[in-house]
Amino acid sequence: MPKRGAPAEVNAGSMADIAFLLLIFFLVTTTIETDAGLDRMLPPIEPPENDVVIKQKNIFEVNINKNGQLLVEDQLTEIKNLRERAIAFLDNGGDGTCTYCKGAKNTESSDNPTKAIISLKNDRETKYSTYITVQNELVGAYNDLRNREAQRLFNRNFTDMEAEYLNPETESSVKDELKDKVKRIQDLFPQKLSEAETSTN
């Protein structure tokens, strides 16, 4: 008569294989998404009710042609220099009402950061990558100025504060506090970046 012991153990040796199979399945079917980018608001399609007259000196015109060349305020400009010029324009404070501006106070340039508008025009054949670079530089100009003010007022970078504010894991008490600070900085240098319809030729 065969010896009767405890029931034989189930062989778990292939468990690892099954787990590997699942692991490989998930590795293959999933992607870690690269979801970050430049946030922009498009202008509403209805024209504003009352046409506001904007002084020419408060508009900073940027034109991109189909070869990716930049015309900034009727001057051919390298993209490298765009950020610097945009900062000079926004930070100008021409009429002296801006107490925090450190610009040249040139009366021919913008009156106040809250009035300064950047107008971006592009050709239909402009390459998307060039357009993104220009957008990046213009947003960068705003961010540089906002960082400067945030450093002065709150001793930290505006971009950090905004990232923390937008992070869903931030606690709501911290968020409420940040909200006011972020709003305050945004009001100092409001992002007025108008994207007109593209020219057709």
Added chain:
Amino acid sequence: MSKFAKKKDEGLPAVNTAALPDIVFMLLFFFMTVTVMKDSSLKVENTLPNASEIKKLEKKDRVIYIYVGAPTSQYSSQFGSEPKIQLNDKFADPSAVGDYILQERAKKAQELQNVLTTALKVDKNANMGLISDIKQELRKVNALKVNYTTYDGDAFNNLQ
């Protein structure tokens, strides 16, 4: 006989592999939690440009995606090599963008319908003409919040 007598040499004992499944399961759970399922397969080239002043797109449920790029080699014989728009799994005309946005918007929860962002995943070799058409369509359906999705990097790399 002494209790501490040397055992006969029987070669190296086999390494115990009982903990191997645990380790693999751990990896498995890690990947299961950190990754998201691909919801549509890409039919267009999608090398995004670089930018440095980027913001993260939090909350995936509030995002509608639009892909633009030249059809991949698999589809280029049928659809040509000019950049095209991909909505869900299909190629589409710019005029279809508005309907698509309205459709996607209707699928979302009521309280989210006003806070949706449209993520434009555009290949860096696309032309602005197509993007302008899309932007125009987005304005028509009042989807004004857009995100030009990019990679994190130096924006000047785009110009080479």
